[in-house]
Amino acid sequence: MWPLLLLILAANGAPLLLRQLCRNRWAAPVDLGLRLADGRRLFGATKTWRGIGVALVAGMALAPLLGLPPLLGLAAGGLAMAGDLLSSFAKRRLGLSPGSRARLLDTLPEALLPALALMAPLNLTGMDVLLLVMLFTLVHSLASRLLYRLRLRRRPW
Numbered sequence: 647m648w649p650l651l652l653l654i655l656a657a658n659g660a661p662l663l664l665r666q667l668c669r670n671r672w673a674a675p676v677d678l679g680l681r682l683a684d685g686r687r688l689f690g691a692t693k694t695w696r697g698i699g700v701a702l703v704a705g706m707a708l709a710p711l712l713g714l715p716p717l718l719g720l721a722a723g724g725l726a727m728a729g730d731l732l733s734s735f736a737k738r739r740l741g742l743s744p745g746s747r748a749r750l751l752d753t754l755p756e757a758l759l760p761a762l763a764l765m766a767p768l769n770l771t772g773m774d775v776l777l778l779v780m781l782f783t784l785v786h787s788l789a790s791r792l793l794y795r796l797r798l799r800r801r802p803w
Contacts, residue, residue: 647778654760657705661700664697675691675693702724
């Protein structure tokens, strides 16, 4: 469970770090500005191809250091980003703006999706999945506050 938690955290943090380095360069939104019938963006401007790409690379690069195959790291990063996109999609449909706070919706999909999808390859139990989601939520909350104080994050959540 611990290696997967680290992979999800790396995939989640890598886009933030790259945004600090690149600012707005190469920040093409995943939804390409598409608006649905409700008039709202599919995901929003903060979900970029650059962010997804660096999350995939982070997962693939970290996995061997944790004793896991690179493709498993790629899968973990991709699934975490898919969960993040699902969260953004749901928030847009609920009328919440990008960056707005939605406690569990902000963390649950990006931890739960990879944990459930990779249960078998990582030999995880249901209790492992529950613990991973709880730990990710806690670490995400603490790290977000710290990164906000360091001016690396725009909001403390």
